[in-house]
Amino acid sequence: RIAAEILDHLAKPIDGPLAGKKAVVTAGPTREALDPVRYISNHSSGKQGYAIATALSRLGADVTLVSGPTSLPQPAGVNFVQVETAVQMLDAVKSELPSDIFISVAAVADWRPAEPSDVKIKAKTTKDGLGSITLVENPDILKTISHMKGKRPSLVVGFAAETNDVEDHAQGKLERKGCDWIVANDVSGDVMGGSENEIAIIKRDGIERLPRMDKSAVAQNLALRIAENFSTIKAK
């Protein structure tokens, strides 16, 4: 680990294109408790978010990775904050602001059980054998950060994991959330948990489609586009 950190510091250019920029990246799933043993979660492995945090760091950015539960090792050279729920994730992101860049890669649960129980819930059956869980909406982290007054990062990027009508859903998400870019990916196949990804970057003025590639290559491509974005702003 120490050797890895030294190598990482050597790999991180002091004068990289993102030197002096702070980035906050979220990754992984969130887990929303039903009771002390049961939860609602999703198949996100965290691989894409971890790779993006590393790629931004390699370009010189000061990166904080806010991660839900994953089985991945902490990337070296990146500040690491472990969380479990969507509410904890939003709190962790807010406490990292101000930041220049925010990238919301985590597969945040939209809903959580309304009243998680302190003790293991006993299964109760109605006449027709049905039960139900009442849910409340989780805070929308991407939308909240996109609308922060004063502290809004100058570049806010969301991910849209979709199984169908990927780009249409992503376009809608860009409008609804108020972020700058949406990275759309189709998770109908084996992307979640897999090592490859195929993305489209949707901006207000157009779409760029990237071919299917390794998640670390996706991360490097995205990090380079972010660096270009800042150099373009600087040049204006």
Next chain:
Amino acid sequence: RIAAEILDHLAKPIDGPLAGKKAVVTAGPTREALDPVRYISNHSSGKQGYAIATALSRLGADVTLVSGPTSLPQPAGVNFVQVETAVQMLDAVKSELPSDIFISVAAVADWRPAEPSDVKIKAKTTKDGLGSITLVENPDILKTISHMKGKRPSLVVGFAAETNDVEDHAQGKLERKGCDWIVANDVSGDVMGGSENEIAIIKRDGIERLPRMDKSAVAQNLALRIAENFSTIKAK
């Protein structure tokens, strides 16, 4: 892996006290899909069930381990069947019968979403910001196997992971399920996912409480009591 299997075969006595007995063990959580990316699951790591499968094998039993999703390596010398849902787990156990021993260690979800969606569900809000998931009861694997006609294993053991009133709940479970023993453990602390466990073995004629110990020691203790059970029957 090949070396490990050879070692295991050497470790497995041909004339062990459970030689000639077949055992089926379930382990890990089940995952019940809400849609292609989301699911309901629980914190079971599978460690205790995997350790029991190994311990029974070391005493000479022919063991099949039916496992939900875990991050553990497959134990050597044990037949391994991977499943995801409670319905799949019951089917897998049934197809392993007849068997002398059935041990239900898995943390099987009591309920599953009534209508899992083929596409990622869009969050919908009611006026008061509440949603709900309709659930249906999963098959009760322990109860089903305990009441099998003709093919019921001669020893059926259930686990009762409880956070409160552990032995009372376990006594009730023994009656309701119709199994022979219940192994009760208190999961209110760090047992789920942890390496130690503290159990009580509840039989129709009494309770035996074991001190807190490593999960592999718990497994060896339980396997020895199972072997004793069969030698007592033989001696009668």
